[in-house]
Amino acid sequence: MEQIAILAYDGCWAMGLFSAADFFRIAALLEKHLGMQPSFTVRVVSVDGAPVSAAGGHVITPDAALEDVRAASLIVLPAIEGPRLAGFEADARVLEWLGQHIDAGTRVLALTTGAAWLAASGRLDGGLLATHWAFVRQLGKRYPACRFVARESFLQEGGLYSTGSLNGCFDALLDILARDRGDRFAQLCATHLLVADPHRLGPILPGHRNHCDDTVLRVQDWIESHHAEPLTIERMARQAGVSQRTFKRRFSEATKLPPNLYLQQVRIDKAKKLLLATQLSVREIATGVGYENVSFFVRLFKARVGTTPARWREGAS
Template sequence: MINVAILAYDGCWGMGVFSATDFFRIVTLLEQHLGVAQSYTVRVLSVDGADIRLASGHLIRPDAALNDTDNCNLIVIPPLEGIRLAQGFEPDPQTLQWLAARKRQGARVLAMTTGVCYVAAAGLAKGNLLATHWAFTRQLKKRYPQHDFVAHQSFMHSEGIWSSGSLGGGFDALLEMLAQDLGDHFAQLCATHLLVSAPERLSPILPGHRNHQDQAIFKVQDWIEAHHAEAVSLAQMAREAGLTERTLKRRFQLATRLSPNVYLQKVRIDKAKKLLLSSGMSVKSIAYEVGYENVSFFVRLFKTQVGQTPGEWRDYGL
């Protein structure tokens, strides 16, 4: 059983707390539907187990105190109301000690947007990139100069610490961890049930390819994900980045460890995975939908990348 601890503290945003609890509720419901054992237990914790007043002013009652939960495999830190950060908010020292101890024991950590202040204050992830809300990168850098903060719509990951720049990025990070724990097929199935967007518009589950600081390449990645169904050329990508084709290929490979065209293929296959699970569309229609006119080529590419044909993927585990 994987134990998830969601850290609640005065001034945190309730949507961060409940997006995580609801995410794992969806996971449990899918496991029940598939007839498999439950994989996660989830508890909301506060430093002393007392009620927490959220940023909205509402009270929530945690399940336990921090010291009642030593065995954590994943810790989720919801975002802090930004105005409190500007007013000099300092994370509770007892919470920081607990967080650092759990991380040394091997727990994964997800810090949602401004919740990353807990990671920095605990002295974790020094020298690594940390994603946060775009409005607070400078403020956090000034307060924690040993850390590098970047505005990022999705998430960053390094050494067991995930950080997100948006609520949607928090879902992206949880989906990546779910893929690590229960496999890509289950993570894609969960993504199609999140109801935060149409399945084909969800961010791709492509672990590790956005952990960089090249803003031009971020822009190209966003553009590819928005225009993957079109006849995309390297020249178009280069124009979007404001780079020559040669420079684009070099910087894209350096930042993502993939060529631009392979990244495009992976995005298209990821979108196809979601459509196969969430729709009754034929394989031919899905091939056209994600940008391939040659259905045979699409099927061969899908099998090469996934290890199954589109039909086998759709039926796997169901």
């Protein structure tokens, strides 16, 4: 069973801490419902196991101390309250513990300003870290060995994840879940998060936003919100404000996918969520994600997923 450790410390935002804990509670409930063996044990930890005061003044009582967690598969670092960043000094005991786990291959997810912990660890020197847009400059001055960027979703450097928003926390956790438990289970988890209508849930497309081309990122956002429309390379390039040739080159370099294939993956991902979270027919879902030709949609879905939409909805492969 994999162990998830969520760090609690004075001045952390409890919202991020409990969002991560509740995410894995949803995953555990789904595993039970599906008759699967439980995969995760979640523990909130503090330096010495003693209670800490969160940013809002509420007391968090941890489950364990750092020394009690010797083998974690994932460590979550909640955000620091913004005004506390100026006087933030990373606890040496946390940094030693964190560094040992990173060196042992443990994945780490830093939520917005929690990226300061990753920067202070020295394990991402020369790398990119996502954080809340309001603290990009402040963190960049504090930790010049790292480059900080605002990112709604998340960045990934090996097993180290960072995000600039609470929604990005869920995106990163779904990415991790998809790698560990498979795409269908992650899609089920996404549809049970109840943070948005299924039509509005972000796609689970691991790795394709792990770049810093802001123009391409804006077009990706635009594609994901306009995927049901007839989208051509010409329209995408116009949205980017560059020539079609330049757009195709930049998009492929940044995302590692040609634009048309990225659009296909977004549409298929949206269809997966609608298949699980609604009673819409396959025809209605095909039309809803941008395919008027239902037969073409079914063939494309089977080619991408390995089974038909109807069988995927039923859980068959």
